[in-house]
Structure formats: structure tokens, C-alpha cells
Amino acid sequence: MQFFFEVLIGGLLAGIMYSLVALGFVLIYKASGVFNFAQGAMVFFAALTVVGFMEQGAPLPLAIGLCLIVMILLGVATERIVLRPLVNQPQITLFMATIGLAFFVEGLAQGLWGAQVHALDIGIPDTPIESLMDKTGMLISQFDLIAALICAVLVTLLAVFFNKTRIGRALRAVADDHQAALAVGIPLKQIWAIVWAVAGFVALVAGLLWGARNGVQFALTFVALKALPVLILGGFESIAGAIVGGLIVGSSEKLAEVFLGPYVGGGIEGWFAYVVALLFLLVRPQGLFGEKIIERV
């Protein structure tokens, strides 16, 4: 039973990392209705840029600051070059465009900073917490807990930003209805640039944590693929959904791997989340917290 809880908690903490990536998707989807496949590439790009600056001799805070500027520029450029010419196209076209964007950003990141695996040290030790281990015997990494904490802070910040600030309200207005937002004088283009910049910021945070955990390497881009089932479970429009979906995906795939895996030969972590999401789609297509769209297919 204790082993079960250990796996469960490990999965939940891994799920938080998924949530962090999924959050970036939700932000962009909410504001512009674009499903941004390039979010994973942006995570990779951000992590690699931070490492790159640090290898040039910049201290960590400076590297993060510079990277933030780069991510904001990237967000603004994306709005200008990719989204603006594709206004009013079907969603699926925009989705394919972001696949192109993902390739572009991946190539750019590797072209600028090289393709080898980098280590990223952000000063949080990845060791089990000893007092907890003594009391309960469970191995829980300090790093995971801090990641969870950062995630909580980020979500709170975003919630405040979306609900209390002027720009946040404008963002929600745009998400509700583009035309109505335009009609009351909200500058759509600026708003989209801001959203992409914020998504770039979230990608930076995710990239730092994932990079510190697994090393900064190309495999980071696959994290984005894991965020897809998270979104389907949680619903595309809901920040809370991204968090809960991430927790469900993280814990269920770890539990499945440990308790179901041995019967079928292991390695099911790779696709288990997708199958869960697929089954979930059949029952509740809008996700746990998504807005219900009544549409006959």
C-alpha cells in the first residue's frame, strides 16, 4: 500500500510538470482559438536559450531575463508572421501552421545553440527529502515539491492576471468573442501578441524545470505531445482543467506502468495517456472543465 502511494505521489508530481506545459496551450487556445502545437518546441527553445546564455558566462538570473526577452520577441514575431496572414482560416489550418512553426523553432534552437545534451543547474537539488523518508519511508524528491510550488505560484499569478488586471480582462473578452471585443475597442493584434508572449513565459518556466530534471535535449519537445491528452481530459479552455488533467495523466500513467505494465511487457507509459484520453473523448468530448459546445458531428 505504501508503494502504491509512493507511485501515486510520484505520478502526481510528474503530472504537475505536464500541467505546466499544458498551461501554455490553454492560454493561447483561450485567447485565439489556436491549438499551438509549437508549445513543446518553445519549451525546448527557452531551456536551450537559458543554457546557451549561461554557457556564454551569464549568471542564471540574467540568463533567464535575457531568455524572457527572447521569448517575448518570439511571441510577437509569431503573431505578426504566422497568425496574422492566417486570420479567418479554419482551425485545422492554423494547427498545421503551428506544426510548421514547431519545426522552425526546433531547427532554430539547435542551429543557434547546438544539438548536444546540456545539463541545466538551477540550484534545486534533486534528492529525496530526508525527514519525510525517515517518518514514512516514502521517497519524494525535493525538486518535485518545489516544482509543484512554482506551478502553484504560476497558476495563482495567471489567475490574478486574467481576473484582476485590465489586460487580463481584455484577454478574456477576446477569448469570448473576437468581434465583440473588437467592437468595444480592444486591439486584437496587441492582445494576441501579449498572449503569445505570456505563453512564451510559461514555456520558459516549464523549460527550466524540465531541463533541470532531464537535461536540455531534443526529447523536451515530446513533452508537448504528452500535454495533448492532458488537454483533452481537462478541456481546452480551462486553466484548472490543465492542472487537474495533468495530475490525472501523470498519476494514471505511472500507476498503469507499475501495476499493469508487467502483464503486457512494459513501456505502456508512452501511449497509456492517449488511450485514456481517447476513451474519455467518447464519454465527454469537451473535457472535465471545458465549455460544452453543442454540435452534431
Add this chain to the structure above:
Amino acid sequence: MLYRETGQFKTSYAADQQIFPLRQDRIGVVATLLVAFIVVPLVANEYWLEAILIPFLVFSLAALGLNILTGYAGQLSLGTAAFMAVGAFGAYNFELRLEWMPILGSFALGGVCAAFVGILFGLPSLRIKGFYLAVATLAAQFFVVWALTHFNWFSNYSASGVITAQRIEIFGFYFLTGQSKYLLVLAIVTLLALAAKNMVRSETGRAWMAVRDFDVAAAVIGIPVMRTKLLAFAVSSFYCGVAGALYAYAYLGTVEPDGFNLDLSFRILFMIIIGGVGSILGSFLGAAFIVLFPILLNRFAEPFANAIGIDLPSGMSSNLELIIFGGLIIFFLAVEPLGLARLWQVAKEKLRLWPFPH
């Protein structure tokens, strides 16, 4: 002047309904086929045949399959490589386990296996669409590769699922040289492409397009949406499956499940975006572009960079490839959503009107 329908009168329904109504088009197609079947095998060397022309044809077939599903029926799929894998491993097992099975029969049955898998993963398309469906096909991508790696039966208990394709033999003739393999692949691709061309202008294809353009309206005029979508998945996966079998048998010889990864799926998706969504010709143009472009880039990027005084680090050309592919996808989606095939069509329109501008 040369390319014009003036004076070509259709006097029967059959003449009016033929695939290429213009005489010049017919001549062009026949000439292309003659060149492909006779001149190319005589002229091209082994490298061209084995490393460029065969993969080009195989990818054209896969792109054709995806184009049927995405371009004509409007269902985005990110699992093309998985269906190719099913075709390859299906053909391998039929050939391995049934002594009397002719190789072409194995290819076809491999395609049929892929079709069934396609229907299975196409089932969610009845309730969901857009990128929700893309996630469903993504599930197919990961699940199939995992299943082929972990259930050793599929690869006849070889290590890590690697299979070595049997030799291709038809009526005692062994297809060993690049030339003979090329001709075999070309024959299969030509047949299937003609079939596809006919399919998309028949009732089936029109039903696909109706569902793509507006599914509710299609249902209202009496098109069975469910059957149409599943048929698109089946036919598309069949094409991809045959392409996968050819990929294993005629191109690589030795394949492993991990070779059919998401990257391959994306590559084929790029082919149809660049070549032309909803166009048979576009599948070929896109495949040619995606196959040839990295080769040209490798060949010319470095001399060019040296010429203008930049030192390219090693491995740069693969990054450049990613950047240029990504950029091109965005460019084509924004500027010419119908791809290279549309450019060809525009050129033909211009020719017909020449020397008048309108």
C-alpha cells in the same frame, strides 16, 4: 496555342467522362508514363534508382493515402507512419507464415490489415473532429509502434522488432536490382494512383468532399456520413499500408517499428501541404520536393555558405532543413493553401488563355 480544348468535341458520354478530357493532357500523361517506365530505368544509375526514385514513389503513395483522408475527406491524421508500419509488418507476416502466398498478395493483405487498423482508430472520428481527431490518430501512432516492438510475434521473435524483408519473387523472377524494384514499385504506384484518381471523381470521392466541406449538409442530402468517413479511413490506410510494405521490401529491406515514428508521419503531412491538399498530382509533387530537398541542401548548402564566406558547423544542414521546412509550411498555408499543384493549375490556365491575359 498548343494547350487548348478548341476543336475537341465530345460526342459520347464516355468521351465526356474520361479521366483526362483534354487531348494534350492525355498525351502528357502517356509521355510521362513512357519516360518513367522506359527511359528512366535505362538512363538512371543504381544510386538514383535506389536512393531517390524508389523512396520518391513510395512516399508519393503514402502521401496519396494521407491526401485521400485529409485532402478529400477532411480528417486530419498524424498516424500515417503507424499505418505504414502495419502494412509492412502485415506483409512480412503473410509472406513468412503462408508458404504459398505470392508477394503481391502479401502487399495487398498488408494493406488490408492497415485498413482495418485505420477503421479502428477512425471510429472516434464519428464523434469528434479537428485536432481532437488528430490526438486520436496520434494514439494510433504511439500504440502501433509500441505493440509491434513489444509483441515479438509480429517480428518473428527477432531482437527489438527488426524485420528483414524477404526477397521479392514473382513467377520465379527475383527483383534484386534497383532497376527491377523500381519498375515493380512504379507499376504498383501507377495502378493505385489511377484508381485513386478515378475514386475521387466517382460517387465515393464526391461524398468525401461533401463531408469535408460541410458534414451536416452532406447528411441532409442523404450521404451516410459515418460510412463515408470510415471508408475514407479504410482506403487511406490501405494506401499507406501498401506504401509501408513497399518501403520495407523495395526501399530499405530491413525495418524496425521505431523507424515508423511520428517524424515520418509529419514528413508525409508536409508532403501534402506543400504538394497540394486534395490533389492527386500534389501528392507526387510534394513527395518529390520533400525527398529531393534535403539531398540538394546537403549538396549545395556548404559550397554556397563557403562562397559567401560563412563557415557552416557540422549538422547545420539538418537544422537548416527543419527551419526551411517549417518556414515553407507556414508560407504555403498562408500564401498558397493548395500547394504546388495549384501553381501547376495556374500555369495551365495561363497557357490556355495565351496570348490573352484574361
